[in-house]
Amino acid sequence: MVWPSRRQEKCLVRAIPQIKPTRRPWYCSPIGAGWVVGAGRSEADAPIVHLCMMHFCIILERMMNPFRFGAVVTEDDFCPRPDLVGQLRGCLESRQHVALLGERRTGKTSLIFETVRRVRGLRLVYAQLWAVKSVEDVASRLLRAISTTQVRESSFVERVARSLAYLRPRIEFDPTTGQPSITVSPGTKLPPAGLHGVFDFLEELSVRHRLAVVLDEFQDIRAVEDAKALLGEIRSRIQGPGRAPYVFAGSIRHEMERIFRDPSSPFFKSLRTLEVQELSREAFQEFLAKRFVSGRRRVPGATFDAVFVLAQDNPGDVQQFCAAVWDVSSPGDVIEGKQVQAALAHVLVTERKGYESQARRLTSNQVKCLRALARIGGQRPQSREFLTEAGIALPASVKRALTRLIDLEIVYGPEVGHKFFDPFFKQWVLKEL
Ligand SMILES: Nc1ncnc2c1ncn2[C@@H]1O[C@H](COP(=O)(O)OP(=O)(O)OP(=O)(O)O)[C@@H](O)[C@H]1O
Numbered sequence: 415m416v417w418p419s420r421r422q423e424k425c426l427v428r429a430i431p432q433i434k435p436t437r438r439p440w441y442c443s444p445i446g447a448g449w450v451v452g453a454g455r456s457e458a459d460a461p462i463v464h465l466c467m468m469h470f471c472i473i474l475e476r477m478m479n480p481f482r483f484g485a486v487v488t489e490d491d492f493c494p495r496p497d498l499v500g501q502l503r504g505c506l507e508s509r510q511h512v513a514l515l516g517e518r519r520t521g522k523t524s525l526i527f528e529t530v531r532r533v534r535g536l537r538l539v540y541a542q543l544w545a546v547k548s549v550e551d552v553a554s555r556l557l558r559a560i561s562t563t564q565v566r567e568s569s570f571v572e573r574v575a576r577s578l579a580y581l582r583p584r585i586e587f588d589p590t591t592g593q594p595s596i597t598v599s600p601g602t603k604l605p606p607a608g609l610h611g612v613f614d615f616l617e618e619l620s621v622r623h624r625l626a627v628v629l630d631e632f633q634d635i636r637a638v639e640d641a642k643a644l645l646g647e648i649r650s651r652i653q654g655p656g657r658a659p660y661v662f663a664g665s666i667r668h669e670m671e672r673i674f675r676d677p678s679s680p681f682f683k684s685l686r687t688l689e690v691q692e693l694s695r696e697a698f699q700e701f702l703a704k705r706f707v708s709g710r711r712r713v714p715g716a717t718f719d720a721v722f723v724l725a726q727d728n729p730g731d732v733q734q735f736c737a738a739v740w741d742v743s744s745p746g747d748v749i750e751g752k753q754v755q756a757a758l759a760h761v762l763v764t765e766r767k768g769y770e771s772q773a774r775r776l777t778s779n780q781v782k783c784l785r786a787l788a789r790i791g792g793q794r795p796q797s798r799e800f801l802t803e804a805g806i807a808l809p810a811s812v813k814r815a816l817t818r819l820i821d822l823e824i825v826y827g828p829e830v831g832h833k834f835f836d837p838f839f840k841q842w843v844l845k846e847l
């Protein structure tokens with residue numbers, strides 16, 4: 415008998431979120447079959463139900479947009495990058511701490527989730543440090559990560575409450591899943607050394623379970639008051655002969671580089687660094703082409719070239735663009751310039767509000783610089799050509815405007831020619847600003 419593939423099963427779950435395929439194929443159980451074709455069905459109907467479902471799966475797979483963006487991708491949504499997975503896996507298995515550096519949406523978080531998934535018995539303690547402002551915030555994010563880790567121990571919550579009583583933990587339970595969420599109670603003040611209990615707890619947990627601790631968006635820790643002392647504290651805790659490997663991932667390159675490559679930082683040269691760059695073009699194109707083929711669309715190489723240029727080769731943006739191409743095309747189409755333009759218009763309509771409010775907050779010189787960057791690029795922003803294109807007389811004014819655009823995370827720094835963070839924003843600037 416042929417069962418639905420994992421991909422087909424996923425399409426099914428996306429189309430009908432109420433279903434929870436626990437046993438494969440779930441609909442062959444009397445309950446599953448009854449649910450699919452109406453009450454009163456018995457197990458004897460299973461083969462018929464199975465055939466209908468296979469048919470349904472194939473149709474669904476053809477209809478549903480197969481491109482994923484804006485979220486972590488794993489399993490068959492993850493385009494293979496064996497080198498990086500192998501290197502990270504090697505680090506995790508040998509309990510070596512790692513810093514993962516890369517531009518936005520290059521796939522750092524997905525790489526971590528996929529690699530951990532492939533290491534048998536390894537559990538992820540995943541803390542997101544996005545926008546942390548204080549040591550208490552960092553403690554809360556770590557506690558939340560600990561509480562959402564799949565550690566099934568009946569006394570787990572009591573142990574957290576007991577060991578970390580000095581943090582005044584606030585424990586809440588999700589009403590639907592019963593999953594505990596632990597954070598630091600509001601009003602608690604902690605010095606950097608106040609994190610010791612959390613690290614002790616993680617250490618204790620790693621004696622009984624194989625753990626990988628991930629601190630994602632780690633660069634934001636620099637916004638915490640007394641960041642240097644906090645970094646020193648974390649560094650001293652991971653220096654010893656611990657059992658769990660730590661992964662520090664971050665996107666804003668120069669901030670991460672300051673932490674790991676600046677001689678005055680406590681983390682200077684302290685761990686292995688892995689660079690996450692764009693996916694290999696060949697592998698990624700093949701991965702995308704297969705998805706278009708599953709929806710009976712053909713994409714010539716020249717169209718892929720145009721898509722990769724428009725999306726600046728960024729995996730997340732390429733997937734977003736392909737999703738738009740899918741939306742504006744139909745089965746049987748050969749995707750060419752017309753559909754690419756329609757897809758771009760589709761993306762810009764979706765993003766328009768955000769772009770408008772971003773542009774509204776800029777000064778006149780910043781807008782002028784942005785226009786010039788979109789038209790001629792930012793390799794030589796002090797050149798006469800750039801000043802003329804921007805319509806600004808003084809190089810110092812250009813420098814000030816660019817520094818602000820970098821701080822606002824609208825463009826990257828000079829090391830990558832002031833490339834736009836969001837390639838579709840560049841297209842919007844060219845068309846609308
Ligand atoms: N291996 C991959 N295969 C296919 N698509 C990928 C892969 N890695 C990343 N992507 C695409 O990039 C998007 C962003 O991935 P992810 O969140 O892992 O990147 P990130 O570098 O952690 O991003 P951020 O800088 O926003 O934290 C995904 O939703 C997906 O569209």
Ligand SMILES: [Mg+2]
Pocket residue numbers: 522523524630
């Ligand atoms: Mg990420």
